[in-house]
Amino acid sequence: MSEDLLARITESIVGGEPESVVALTRKALESGLQPLEIINQGLVAGMNIAGERFTRGEFFLPHLLIAAKGMQGAMELLEPELGARQQVHEAVGTVVIGTVLGDIHEIGKSLVGTMLSANGFKVYDLGVDVPKEDFVARVKETGADLLGLSALLTTTMIGQREVIEAIVQAGIRDQVKVIVGGAPVSQAWADEIGADAYAANAMDAVEVARRVLM
Amino acid sequence: MSKKSSSVPEYFHVDFEPIGRRVENNAGKTLLAAAQTAGVQLVSLCGGVGSCNSCRVRLVSGELSTPTREEQDALGADDLAKGYRLACQAIPLTDVKIDIPPESLTAPQRLQIEGQETFIEPDPVVTAFDVQLAPPTLDDLRSDVARIRQVLDDLGIACPVIRLPVLEGLSGRLRAQSWTARLVLRGDEVIAGLPQDSDLLGLAVDVGTTKLAAYLVDLEKGNTLAKTGRMNPQISYGEDVVSRIAYTINNEEGRKLFQAKLVEAINDMLAELHNQTSTSSEQVVEAVVVGNTAMHHLFAGLPVRQLGEAPYVPAVADPMDIPASEIGLALAPGAYVHLPPNIAGYVGADHVAMLLATDVWDSARTVLALDIGTNTEISLATGGRLLSCSCASGPAFEGAHIHDGMRAAPGAIERVQIVDGEVRVHTIGSQPAVGICGSGILDAIAEMVAAGVIDSRGKLQKDNPLVREEDGVVEFLLMPAESAGHERDVIVTQKDVSEVQLAKGAIRAGIEILLEAAGVAHDAIEEFIVAGAFGTYLDIRSAVRVGMFPTLPVDRFRQVGNAAGTGARQMLISAERRQATAEIVRRVEYIELTTHPNFTNEFIKAMSF
Numbered sequence A: 001m002s003e004d005l006l007a008r009i010t011e012s013i014v015g016g017e018p019e020s021v022v023a024l025t026r027k028a029l030e031s032g033l034q035p036l037e038i039i040n041q042g043l044v045a046g047m048n049i050a051g052e053r054f055t056r057g058e059f060f061l062p063h064l065l066i067a068a069k070g071m072q073g074a075m076e077l078l079e080p081e082l083g084a085r086q087q088v089h090e091a092v093g094t095v096v097i098g099t100v101l102g103d104i105h106e107i108g109k110s111l112v113g114t115m116l117s118a119n120g121f122k123v124y125d126l127g128v129d130v131p132k133e134d135f136v137a138r139v140k141e142t143g144a145d146l147l148g149l150s151a152l153l154t155t156t157m158i159g160q161r162e163v164i165e166a167i168v169q170a171g172i173r174d175q176v177k178v179i180v181g182g183a184p185v186s187q188a189w190a191d192e193i194g195a196d197a198y199a200a201n202a203m204d205a206v207e208v209a210r211r212v213l214m
Numbered sequence B: 001m002s003k004k005s006s007s008v009p010e011y012f013h014v015d016f017e018p019i020g021r022r023v024e025n026n027a028g029k030t031l032l033a034a035a036q037t038a039g040v041q042l043v044s045l046c047g048g049v050g051s052c053n054s055c056r057v058r059l060v061s062g063e064l065s066t067p068t069r070e071e072q073d074a075l076g077a078d079d080l081a082k083g084y085r086l087a088c089q090a091i092p093l094t095d096v097k098i099d100i101p102p103e104s105l106t107a108p109q110r111l112q113i114e115g116q117e118t119f120i121e122p123d124p125v126v127t128a129f130d131v132q133l134a135p136p137t138l139d140d141l142r143s144d145v146a147r148i149r150q151v152l153d154d155l156g157i158a159c160p161v162i163r164l165p166v167l168e169g170l171s172g173r174l175r176a177q178s179w180t181a182r183l184v185l186r187g188d189e190v191i192a193g194l195p196q197d198s199d200l201l202g203l204a205v206d207v208g209t210t211k212l213a214a215y216l217v218d219l220e221k222g223n224t225l226a227k228t229g230r231m232n233p234q235i236s237y238g239e240d241v242v243s244r245i246a247y248t249i250n251n252e253e254g255r256k257l258f259q260a261k262l263v264e265a266i267n268d269m270l271a272e273l274h275n276q277t278s279t280s281s282e283q284v285v286e287a288v289v290v291g292n293t294a295m296h297h298l299f300a301g302l303p304v305r306q307l308g309e310a311p312y313v314p315a316v317a318d319p320m321d322i323p324a325s326e327i328g329l330a331l332a333p334g335a336y337v338h339l340p341p342n343i344a345g346y347v348g349a350d351h352v353a354m355l356l357a358t359d360v361w362d363s364a365r366t367v368l369a370l371d372i373g374t375n376t377e378i379s380l381a382t383g384g385r386l387l388s389c390s391c392a393s394g395p396a397f398e399g400a401h402i403h404d405g406m407r408a409a410p411g412a413i414e415r416v417q418i419v420d421g422e423v424r425v426h427t428i429g430s431q432p433a434v435g436i437c438g439s440g441i442l443d444a445i446a447e448m449v450a451a452g453v454i455d456s457r458g459k460l461q462k463d464n465p466l467v468r469e470e471d472g473v474v475e476f477l478l479m480p481a482e483s484a485g486h487e488r489d490v491i492v493t494q495k496d497v498s499e500v501q502l503a504k505g506a507i508r509a510g511i512e513i514l515l516e517a518a519g520v521a522h523d524a525i526e527e528f529i530v531a532g533a534f535g536t537y538l539d540i541r542s543a544v545r546v547g548m549f550p551t552l553p554v555d556r557f558r559q560v561g562n563a564a565g566t567g568a569r570q571m572l573i574s575a576e577r578r579q580a581t582a583e584i585v586r587r588v589e590y591i592e593l594t595t596h597p598n599f600t601n602e603f604i605k606a607m608s609f
């Protein structure tokens, strides 16, 4: 019965039915399943399938966005439960992610965050229009291994460089790897501003995050 | 090589073919920079950062810098081997000869100048009086200005102002015209002293990010005498407004340069209009210029940096009147240029002009009006309310980021039909196909959806006979090389489909958010107005089929052409229309999508077919 629920959560994620993901998650909690079980065997399993299909070219952006929406909705229910039960996600790494100052584009950044957390990273999403001081403070506070910077505007790309300069100044550059992304960003830009890596989409971001932390 | 080889040469010659333009290019400068100096209108959609693949050129002879990482990514080994390079990356190491493929040249193009004529009772902001002055004599030594004051005083106009640029020409004028004149007044200011009975003319300009349109108007009769269009000369510095803003941030002289380029292009159009109508610049006593907020700012010489960074606010939103002489516009020396108000950072005076021209703003009905560009402005009038928003649809419909995309120029596929599994296309000017323009890509996607070539999430169906897979890349063959105008197939890639999904998704999401904010259902929309260049040529049925527009009976849609230009003309001939813009701006409820909680949901939903 509970396996069945988890399998249905996975299916709803992959099938692109965010409303049922949330409903099933609620049901799973009510039926006494542990939040971590729901996350790992339900949600993450689904996101992984969606991600693989995306990589194989069978899924496209809308699929992935809808799957992520289901996961995000379910996580909103599960996060407080996790906290209440003092359960911690065993994480492969800790990531601070956000869109740089002056830029409000959120969708790509959140998708990257969701894929990372579906792949075992502990993700602190600072949102959009984030000042460099906040990035520095949160990296220090969380002891993050990875800092993800998103920029969607030609005018705000420069913000990525400024954040990197700020973490150098704060003396924490060698504690954290920086990955950058967003439509106008390229590998060459990443090289130029001294980022550790660049990723073109959310699935690549997971690959790259694993690689730089090795 | 251009200089003795003992030292590093200062410049190389760059020869652009097939247009045969040859320039000296400073050593270390890119081919794109060379094209810009030469006035060769190379497409550079990303503003020269190497990410858009639109500035492709081919090296014919000579030597260029080694391909950058961007070039390797964008072009691939095959094309690099054939000599293709990105002009924004490649730097000449010797004199070079460069071939520009047709799709990389922006001109000539279809220009957007047609707009609807609506009759407006002329009541211009300028008035004219035919006067006869008393000539000076040894007994009457009053100054020329005193004489003018005298006649105006007799007409009940006390204390007129006459600025220096007008004074400069006036004395000569009065004498040449035997002390008769047609004095033109704007409020209490004398702005021109024309020969008696001269026609008073006005200039209306729509400054689009891509295209300019100019209209010469008879201010007293209200009719348009002539019109013309040009590409916006700033285009070679970046396709969308943000790229141009970035250019002004990175290049200090950028703002000045952009203003100068605009003014030069407008003067150029003016000269052409005068030629067509045998009129002179002296007669042009008033102008109205509309544009999106960034174009408005660049024209007026205002700072734009703040438009490129959240929260994206304009420097000025109020209407302005600037002396034409201050910015070098070749009008009558005392003429003013009126810039109507802006609504927000990304909803500018051009949208205000469009709302004015279409009467959306004071419509008692429920009307939705939009102007599709890289930035799409949408307004909804309903129950006395007027709601507006701006969504970043991106340049996909201008042909950017589309594999074989190009702007609406000869040889662009503009119509696509798939009949019984066979693709039929129509190109602009019925020329051999070189690429696809906005209306073509929209049609193509709509037809592909209808023919089951792509599924509801946008996935190309590999098992469809029209779809092929080459080196793991799935694509749809629109026009095989044998029938195309160049040696490559014209194709639609999976990525093209995604680009269109992002663009149409953003537009539809904007529409949905406005309807939701006003509590209006789809079928309550009584009229759906589509303005602008792309909006004129797109097939409404395709727009509905891909879900960019809601499903409504076709007769509710109205394609109005360049409504911003029409609005500008109305403001030129009517003070009352001009005043109405204040009312429009006051009434608009601007809905900020960037922080709207529902945008992402609507966007994701609207990306599907």
Ligand code: B12
Residues within 6 Å of the ligand: A061, A104, A105, A106, A107, A108, A109, A111, A112, A147, A148, A149, A150, A151, A152, A153, A154, A155, A179, A180, A181, A182, A183, A184, A198, A199, A200, A201, A202, A203, A205, B240, B242, B243, B311, B312, B345, B346, B374, B375, B376, B390, B391, B392, B393, B394, B395, B499, B502, B503, B506, B592, B593, B594, B595, B599, B600, B603
């Ligand atoms: C949706 C959208 C919006 C939404 C944003 C909603 C939101 N809450 O995020 C809205 C409508 C609010 C918006 C606003 C603006 N936008 Co906008 N927007 C877009 C659009 C259509 C799609 C972006 C998107 O979400 N894509 C889907 C996601 C999944 O893809 P992505 O963001 O690229 O992210 C992927 C990768 O880049 C990468 N990635 C992203 N971040 C990161 C981070 C890391 C660490 C890594 C590793 C990887 C990574 O992985 C992601 C997932 O695969 C693009 C056009 C386009 N074709 O891209 C324009 C676009 C980005 N916007 C643009 C602009 C200019 C604006 C505005 C500033 C002005 C305007 N209206 O046009 C405004 C803001 C001002 C205002 N007041 O309106 C321009 C930028 C142009 C330029 N040269 O810089 C674009 C390109 C459109 C255009 N050409 O006009 N926009």
Ligand code: FES
Residues within 6 Å of the ligand: B043, B044, B045, B046, B047, B048, B049, B050, B051, B052, B053, B054, B055, B056, B086, B087, B088, B089
């Ligand atoms: S790639 Fe050269 S201008 Fe975009």
